[in-house]
Amino acid sequence: QLSPDQQLVNAPGLTCRLVSVLPSLLSSDCLTANIVKSHRETCQYRVEELQALRWKVFSREEVLAYQSKSVEEMWQRCAYRLTDSIQYVVEFAKRIDGFLELSQNDQIVLLKGGSLEVVLVRMCRSFNPDNGTVFFEGKFGGTEIFKSLGCNDLIASIFEFSQSLCALHLSEQEVALFTAVVLLNPERACLQEKEKVARLHSHVDVAFKNTLQRSHRDTVLSKLSQKTLQLKSLCSLHIDRLRLFLELRPLLAHSLFPPLYHELFTDGPDAPLE
Numbered sequence: 597q598l599s600p601d602q603q604l605v606n607a608p609g610l611t612c613r614l615v616s617v618l619p620s621l622l623s624s625d626c627l628t629a630n631i632v633k634s635h636r637e638t639c640q641y642r643v644e645e646l647q648a649l650r651w652k653v654f655s656r657e658e659v660l661a662y663q664s665k666s667v668e669e670m671w672q673r674c675a676y677r678l679t680d681s682i683q684y685v686v687e688f689a690k691r692i693d694g695f696l697e698l699s700q701n702d703q704i705v706l707l708k709g710g711s712l713e714v715v716l717v718r719m720c721r722s723f724n725p726d727n728g729t730v731f732f733e734g735k736f737g738g739t740e741i742f743k744s745l746g747c748n749d750l751i752a753s754i755f756e757f758s759q760s761l762c763a764l765h766l767s768e769q770e771v772a773l774f775t776a777v778v779l780l781n782p783e784r785a786c787l788q789e790k791e792k793v794a795r796l797h798s799h800v801d802v803a804f805k806n807t808l809q810r811s812h813r814d815t816v817l818s819k820l821s822q823k824t825l826q827l828k829s830l831c832s833l834h835i836d837r838l839r840l841f842l843e844l845r846p847l848l849a850h851s852l853f854p855p856l857y858h859e860l861f862t863d864g865p866d867a868p869l870e
């Protein structure tokens with residue numbers, strides 16, 4: 597009876613296969629570690645913090661106060677919050693190995709197309725599925741606090757999406773890898789070096805699949821590909837509503853929203869992200 601390492605030595609085929617596959621496993625582990633670290637450093641609130649705040653729910657009076665705010669004021673508050681979260685997503689992207697090696701144009705195209713998608717995926721960490729509330733301006737509130745926005749269908753879809761994403765019980769590592777896959781989408785229009793983005797995307801995809809397989813979470817993969825489709829329609833609905841709002845109030849637009857919000861969500865003259 598041969599000892600395990602003697603068996604290994606006697607199985608050169610296996611050993612050379614391991615050696616040949618090892619570099620990609622190592623490089624995909626390095627990429628996984630880099631993405632998880634980048635997520636941890638740029639995720640705004642840690643999950644533990646958000647969960648510890650779940651008991652802080654808006655009172656009846658606070659809900660009424662939100663509902664009596666003007667459409668403009670509520671849009672401004674949401675725009676500021678989203679722009680804040682998007683800044684962290686920009687920082688997340690910049691820390692992913694390979695992202696800064698892409699052309700400036702492609703970095704902007706990927707962020708224009710994917711930053712809101714990443715924010716909405718990340719937002720599910722601040723969603724409490726037990727009572728359908730989300731962390732907003734310091735406390736947890738349901739869809740009713742966004743009533744004066746005048747987009748109940750958009751808000752309802754965002755909450756449903758968060759609810760369904762919570763049901764997958766994604767770990768922080770899975771959120772990190774999934775948001776990197778969402779961001780590095782080679783199908784975004786107007787990419788200059790599509791091939792280069794596709795290579796980076798496939799490396800992240802392989803790293804994500806390896807991680808899921810090792811933790812026996814393969815079933816999550818098929819569910820997440822459906823989520824990506826929902827995410828796409830949710831973001832285009834969100835951007836359409838924003839455009840509608842801005843078109844009706846052209847003067848307000850430039851004073852109301854932070855500049856980054858404009859660069860990302862309106863087809864105005866493209867200024868490079870700072």
Ligand SMILES: CCS(=O)(=O)c1ccc([C@@H](NC(=O)Cc2ccccc2)C(=O)Nc2ccc(C(O)(C(F)(F)F)C(F)(F)F)cc2)cc1
Pocket residue numbers: 639640641642674675677678681715718719720721722730731732733734735742751754
């Ligand atoms: C996304 C990364 S994370 O999960 O770490 C994370 C979650 C929640 C917030 C939350 N932070 C604040 O409130 C800041 C704060 C705190 C205290 C006083 C004043 C201010 C926050 O921004 N929520 C929040 C919910 C919902 C929205 C919608 O716009 C959307 F569409 F995104 F869901 C809305 F439509 F539901 F409003 C937009 C924003 C920030 C980060």
